[in-house]
Amino acid sequence: MAGHVRPYLRLLRVLDIRPLHPIRDRNALLRRMIREGGVRELQTFRARYSDGDQLIDTLLRSIHGLQVIYIGGSHVGPAAAQALAQSPSMSGLRYLSLHNNSIGDGGAEALLASPYLRELRWLNLYRNGISGALRDAIKRAPQWQGAQIILG
Structure with a gap:
């Protein structure tokens, strides 16, 4: 709304x-x-098609209660995947899709070893090297x- 962020955004789920x-800086x-909105x-x-590392950093610093993360083709690298895997706030995550990124073996190993990602029902790591x-x-x-796993 004309560049204004309203506090009722805290109601978003x-x-x-x-x-x-089309917005250049979606992370901003x-x-x-x-x-400003209190989310x-x-x-x-x-x-999709955002700076995935910054998005994950912003989510981990500020948001809780996440059950679904879908960040595709957004240049998520190993460090962001490791940060996600090491965050206690991810213990409620049920659906994780980081498809078409570049987490590589380092990021995948961190996800696999995470004590917080034990309840995933869906994991999509397609095209991550x-x-x-x-x-x-x-x-x-x-x-x-019991999870649906997509790799490739």
């Missing part, structure tokens, strides 16, 4: 910033929504035996 593609908009709790966050051996380890991971 689902935030999909994919339609905001998200930070403003958190700072603190989200159940679902979706983004993960080695075959690590893909096999993810498929066999006891904590994700």
Whole structure:
């Protein structure tokens, strides 16, 4: 609304910033929504073609209650995946899609070893430069035996 961020944004539960593609700095908009709008709790966050590392940093610093994270094709690297894996605020996460990023083996190993990502029901790591051996380890991971896993 004319560049104004209203405090009633704190009522949001689902935030999909994919339609905001024409906005140059979607991460700055998200930070403003958190700072000025009071967004603190989200159940679902979706983004595509954004700066994934910054998005994950912003989410981990400010938001709790996430059950779904969908960040595709957003240049998420190993460090952001590791930060996500090491965050206690991710213990409620049920759906994680980091498809078409570049987390590599380092990020995938961190996700696999995370004590906070034990309840995932859906994991999409398609096209992330993960080695075959690590893909096999993810498929066999006891904590994700009932989960739908997409790798490639």
